[in-house]
Amino acid sequence: MGKVLIATFDDKEETTFDELLSFLKSKSHIKVLNTFPNDSYLRYDNLMIDVKYRMVERDGESIELTNYEFEILHLLAQHPGQVFSKEQIYNQVWKEPYYGAEDNVMSLIRRIRKKIEPDPAKPIFILTVWGVGYRFNPHVARQTI
Numbered sequence: 001m002g003k004v005l006i007a008t009f010d011d012k013e014e015t016t017f018d019e020l021l022s023f024l025k026s027k028s029h030i031k032v033l034n035t036f037p038n039d040s041y042l043r044y045d046n047l048m049i050d051v052k053y054r055m056v057e058r059d060g061e062s063i064e065l066t067n068y069e070f071e072i073l074h075l076l077a078q079h080p081g082q083v084f085s086k087e088q089i090y091n092q093v094w095k096e097p098y099y100g101a102e103d104n105v106m107s108l109i110r111r112i113r114k115k116i117e118p119d120p121a122k123p124i125f126i127l128t129v130w131g132v133g134y135r136f137n138p139h140v141a142r143q144t145i
Contacts, residue, residue, distance in 0.1 A: 042077045044140040047116060047125060049077055056116065063115050068093055072105070073112055076126060081138030083129045109134055 007020065040052035048057045054070055056063040065073065071093040076084065084092075086102040094101075113120040127137050 042074075042142075044077065044080075044125065044136075044142050047140075049074060058116055065112070065115065066108075068104075068108055069112050069115070072108055073116070073126075076134060076136035080136045080140070080142065083132050083135045085133040088133065 040050065042049040042051065046059045050056070051074060056065055056070065056073065072089055075089065075092055086105040087098040089105050090098040090101055094104075109126060110120075113123050113126055116125055117123045123137075125137055125140060127135050129135055
């Protein structure tokens with residue numbers, strides 16, 4: 001007969017949880033099912049995006065973003081490496097047709113960089129693809145939560 005193990009951990013115990021999960025997954029006779037997938041967090045190096053509560057932290061410090069700034073950051077971070085044109089970003093975030101409003105997108109990207117990048121002049125998270133648009137850096141280490 002099968003047995004079920006239910007375990008809860010505080011956020012501070014992530015390492016312990018990850019170690020237990022790795023151990024359980026290494027055993028071929030144990031099935032690990034995640035019935036509560038935690039896709040409400042995106043974490044890249046020292047940047048954490050809490051989708052559910054619409055909060056962003058870098059190095060544990062809270063970063064205040066406007067609604068549009070958060071939506072753009074979330075869109076790019078959900079698809080690291082994928083290049084989005086200014087028009088694609090505008091259409092997805094504003095949910096209305098793009099009428100040459102590239103200045104809106106560019107100014108918001110600039111504001112996001114000022115808030116999340118260690119050095120906005122040399123961004124590591126949101127990269128410009130010249131002549132095309134923007135992408136979230138696929139080489140920033142993504143951490144699963």
